[in-house]
Amino acid sequence: MRPHLDIFGTCVVANTLVKQILFVINVTNTLVNISRWALTLSWSSLARTATNPAHERGQVQYSNVSRAMACYVTRSNMIEQLPSILDASADPPILFDGTTRLYVSYTCPFAQRTWITRNYKGLQEKIKLVPIDLQNRPNWYKEKLYPENKVPALEHNNEVKGESLDLIHYIDENFEGPKLLPEDPTKQEFATELLSYSDTLNKVNFFAIKSKGDAHYEVGVAYDKLEEALAKFDGPFFLGEFSLVDIAYAPFVVERFKPLFSEVKNYDVTKGRPKLTKWIEELNKIDAYTATKHDPTELLGGIKKRLGLNEGPQCPLQDVWQGTQLLAIDVAAATGLIKRARTSDELTEKEIFCVYAKCLARNSVYNNS
Numbered sequence: 035m036r037p038h039l040d041i042f043g044t045c046v047v048a049n050t051l052v053k054q055i056l057f058v059i060n061v062t063n064t065l066v067n068i069s070r071w072a073l074t075l076s077w078s079s080l081a082r083t084a085t086n087p088a089h090e091r092g093q094v095q096y097s098n099v100s101r102a103m104a105c106y107v108t109r110s111n112m113i114e115q116l117p118s119i120l121d122a123s124a125d126p127p128i129l130f131d132g133t134t135r136l137y138v139s140y141t142c143p144f145a146q147r148t149w150i151t152r153n154y155k156g157l158q159e160k161i162k163l164v165p166i167d168l169q170n171r172p173n174w175y176k177e178k179l180y181p182e183n184k185v186p187a188l189e190h191n192n193e194v195k196g197e198s199l200d201l202i203h204y205i206d207e208n209f210e211g212p213k214l215l216p217e218d219p220t221k222q223e224f225a226t227e228l229l230s231y232s233d234t235l236n237k238v239n240f241f242a243i244k245s246k247g248d249a250h251y252e253v254g255v256a257y258d259k260l261e262e263a264l265a266k267f268d269g270p271f272f273l274g275e276f277s278l279v280d281i282a283y284a285p286f287v288v289e290r291f292k293p294l295f296s297e298v299k300n301y302d303v304t305k306g307r308p309k310l311t312k313w314i315e316e317l318n319k320i321d322a323y324t325a326t327k328h329d330p331t332e333l334l335g336g337i338k339k340r341l342g343l344n345e346g347p348q349c350p351l352q353d354v355w356q357g358t359q360l361l362a363i364d365v366a367a368a369t370g371l372i373k374r375a376r377t378s379d380e381l382t383e384k385e386i387f388c389v390y391a392k393c394l395a396r397n398s399v400y401n402n403s
């Protein structure tokens with residue numbers, strides 16, 4: 035009988051053990067579920083704080099936490115299905131029907147500024163993106179919507195507004211979402227200065243890329259100014275925290291100038307500029323921005339083609355065109371002088387010398403070719 039009792043006893047102990055293990059598993063499961071539920075509750079209430087219109091939020095101000103959450107909300111919305119591009123054959127949307135629309139081109143850096151602003155503020159649902167084919171624009175765009183016929187343009191409250199720098203301010207001030215300009219007056223003043231400098235930087239850069247020399251000096255001065263500006267406040271961005279200023283510069287510097295200078299002029303704009311390097315690194319962590327990036331090969335290919343940089347570094351076609359223009363000026367000047375000489379208008383010695391020198395130069399060019 036004893037062995038039978040032992041087996042029975044062992045079975046009872048095993049049964050109790052199994053029950054205890056099951057109990058522990060159940061309790062753990064319940065705890066996990068409770069914490070998940072609590073987490074969802076706090077995320078969604080924070081998300082609501084960050085994305086609801088100001089009047090729904092009442093007096094709620096954007097704290098650091100809600101600001102961070104807004105990014106989270108924006109991030110989750112980033113998996114946005116981008117609408118197809120409208121070309122000349124496309125019908126217009128029902129204009130001025132109360133829908134807020136942002137007209138862009140996926141490759142336009144000016145439009146990209148407004149698109150990043152919209153994304154960062156979590157306005158993907160509120161502001162509908164309407165991409166336009168700039169090479170084959172629909173007529174209704176100019177005729178019925180925006181006579182300037184450029185992108186970006188914003189259709190809002192029965193009005194159409196343009197100009198990227200005005201629009202990013204407008205979107206920031208008239209829509210909900212995290213504020214993209216700090217309250218601090220010193221920072222605001224600096225923002226105004228930097229936003230106006232962005233146009234200068236663009237001109238200097240495009241000019242330098244098109245020029246035949248290396249242009250490192252002029253461009254270097256401009257990027258030193260940016261490096262200096264990035265050191266003014268504590269943080270990787272121009273005003274410390276991410277703002278409209280970063281949005282104004284990012285599409286140009288990160289995706290266009292930096293790779294273009296590197297490829298066309300063999301010049302690394304970030305070399306010896308650690309703050310600029312860090313700024314680019316940090317920008318590339320912001321989904322509201324990265325979601326607007328375009329395929330770099332296609333983007334740079336398009337710009338090089340427009341700037342006439344595709345024929346190689348010396349661009350012979352451009353040389354020929356410039357030469358032809360110079361020749362035309364010479365011919366016009368010479369014809370003028372001949373006419374004056376024929377009407378017995380006295381030419382100065384200098385004028386005669388000029389004609390003579392030009393003839394000599396022309397002959398030597400022809401003889402050498």
Ligand SMILES: N[C@@H](CCC(=O)N[C@@H](CS)C(=O)NCC(=O)O)C(=O)O
Pocket residue numbers: 139141142143144145168183184185186196197198199
């Ligand atoms: N100053 C304007 C410039 C906008 C602009 O030049 N957009 C270009 C595309 S990147 C455009 O629409 N070009 C068409 C055209 O000039 O006909 C802004 O900041 O919004």
